[in-house]
Amino acid sequence: MNIALVAHDKKKDNLIRFVLAYKETFQKHSLFATGTTGKRINEETGLEIHRFKSGPLGGDQEIGSFIANNKMDVVIFFRDPLTAQPHEPDVSALIRLCDVYSVPLATNMGTAEVLVKGLERGDIQWREIAKENEENSNEG
Template identity: 80%
Template sequence: MNIALIAHDKKKDDLVSFVTAYQDIFSKHNLFATGTTGLRIYEATGLSIERFQSGPLGGDQEIGAMIAKNKMDMVFFFRDPLTAQPHEPDVSALVRLCDVYSIPLATNMGTAEILIKGLERGDLEWRKIVKENGE
């Protein structure tokens, strides 16, 4: 599965810790991340990650384009709800695309835990069927 990893500045440590904790699961999938987040995860885990631009420079939009083309299966986007983001319209657009295309999205550690456990159990195999049918 193709998995996107994104985190606002104040949430990067949380996402790095999360991916490190579930490194064995993430290692079985194709990982994509925005710039600094991807670098931090790579440095902590050594996992292979395709990195896009940082979020404010278009990375969110690059991941959004993959979602719109049915090339992304899951998104972990640890958002900071207490800090204004200069690229908030891009953030909102990415969340909207996940809703439009029924892409599982975790914006916090609690939801991320449920998604990663579901991924491990095979609960997300329906994504393969969607992709095969070109939906």
């Protein structure tokens, strides 16, 4: 599964602690993140991670492109709802794309834990079936 890991500045430490807690699960998947978040996750966990640009510089939109092209299976985005974000329209667009394309999205630690437990149980395997169906329909 392709998993996007994103966090606003005041939530980066929480995301890193979360990834460390579930490192065994995350290392079984392909990880993607926006700039600084990806760098910190890599440095602090040792996990391999593909880094997009920083969120305000287009990283949220790059993840959104992956979602729109059926290349992202799960998004974990620890948002800071109490701090104004200069790229809030991009954040809103990313969340909207998750809804449009039925990509599981967690915006806080509680929901993220439910998603990770679902990954461990195989509850999100339907994403693989959806990708296969799309590939088959594009071939015909």
